[in-house]
Ligand code: HEC
C-alpha cells in the first residue's frame with residue numbers, strides 16, 4: 001500500500017467515525033485550551049510560548065483585525081492545521097518579537113505598542129503623512145482596455161494646452177489672483193478656517209524661471225526659481241530655496257511645460273486608472289532625487305493633467321501633497337489651469353485662483369537675487 005492510499009484509508013475511517021458519533025461529540029472531545037503555557041498546549045508555537053493557551057484565540061483575532069485580514073492570510077486554509085508553517089507566519093513572529101522588545105525596552109513592559117499601533121487595519125502600515133482628502137481616494141485600479149504610453153499621455157496633454165510650439169513661443173506670463181490658505185488642524189487651531197485671502201502673482205518665463213509673490217499684510221513673500229537655483233525672501237534677507245522646494249517648484253511649473261516632466265522624473269510608468277472627482281484618469285508614477293514618489297493623473301477625456309501628488313522627504317519619511325488643477329483657460333492660444341488646490345497633511349489646503357493671465361516679455365532682471 002502506498003502512503004497516499006493509507007492516508008485515504010485513514011480519512012475514510014475518520015469520516016465514518018464522524019458520521020457514527022456526530023461532529024458535536026468529536027468537537028467536545030478535542031482538548032480545550034486552558035491556562036497551561038501555549039508552548040505546551042499547541043504544536044508549533046515558538047514566540048508566544050509562555051502565554052496561557054486560552055489567550056491564543058483572542059490574540060490571533062487581535063492580529064487579524066489589526067492587519068485587516070482573515071486567519072488564512074497567515075495560515076493554511078484548513079482550520080485544523082494552524083500549526084503548519086507559512087512564510088507570513090515567520091514575518092508575523094518577527095513582528096511579535098519586535099513588539100515585545102519595544103514594550104520591554106521602552107515602556108517598562110507595559111502593553112503600550114500593539115500590532116494596531118502601526119497597522120490600523122492594513123497589512124502595510126503607511127509611513128507618509130496622508131494628504132487632505134486622501135481617505136476618499138481608491139489608489140490606482142487596474143486599467144481596463146488599451147493603456148496609453150507615458151509619451152502618448154504627455155503628447156496629448158501638450159496638444160490640449162495648445163501645442164509644443166505655442167508653449168515654447170510664449171515670451172512670459174503674468175498671472176494675478178488670490179491665495180486662500182486653510183491651515184492644518186492642531187491643538188492651537190481646532191477648526192479649519194480661512195486664515196486670510198491674500199493677493200498672489202506669478203511671473204513665469206520658460207520652463208525654469210518663475211517668481212511667486214504673495215502680498216502679505218506687512219510684506220511681500222517672494223520665491224524665485226531661476227535655472228538650477230532659487231531664492232526666497234520674506235521679511236529678512238533672501239535665502240537659498242531648499243533643494244526639495246526647488247524640485248517642487250520645477251515640478252509644478254512643468255504643469256505648464258509638460259515636455260519637462262520626462263527630464264524631471266525617472267521611471268515614469270502608467271500604473272493604472274483612477275477617478276479624480278467625477279473624471280476617469282490615467283495614473284502615472286515617477287520619482288526624482290528629492291521627491292521619492294510623484295503621481296500624475298491625466299484626464300482620459302480632455303487629456304489635462306488634473307492632479308499631481310508628490311512625497312516630500314523629512315527625517316521621518318514624508319509628507320504627501322496633492323495639487324488639483326482645474327479651470328483650464330486659453331490666453332493667446334495657450335491654456336493653463338486658473339485654479340490650483342494644494343492639499344497637504346491634516347486638512348491643510350491652499351487654493352490659488354487666478355483671474356487674469358497676461359502674455360508678454362518679462363525682464364530677466366526681475367528674477368535676480370537682490371543684494372542686501
Ligand atoms: C498575522 C498572521 C496571523 C494571523 C492573521 C493569524 N495567525 Fe494564528 N498564528 C500566527 C503565528 C505566527 C503563529 C505561531 C505563533 C508562535 O510561534 O508563537 C500562530 C499560531 C496559531 C495557532 C497555534 C497553532 C499550533 O498548534 O501551533 C492557532 C490555533 C492559530 N494561530 C489560530 C489562528 C486563528 C483562528 C486565526 C484567525 C482568527 C489566526 N490564527 C490568525 C500568525 C497568524
Ligand code: HEC
Nearest residue numbers: 063088091092095096099113114115117118119123124125
Ligand atoms: C512599529 C510598527 C509595527 C508594529 C507594532 C507591527 N508591525 Fe507589522 N509591519 C510593519 C511594517 C512597517 C510592515 C511593512 C514592512 C515592509 O513593507 O517592508 C509590516 C508588515 C507586517 C506583515 C507583512 C504583511 C505583508 O503582507 O507583507 C505582517 C504579517 C505583520 N506586519 C504582522 C504584524 C503583527 C502580527 C504585529 C503585532 C504582533 C505587527 N505586525 C506589529 C510595522 C509594524
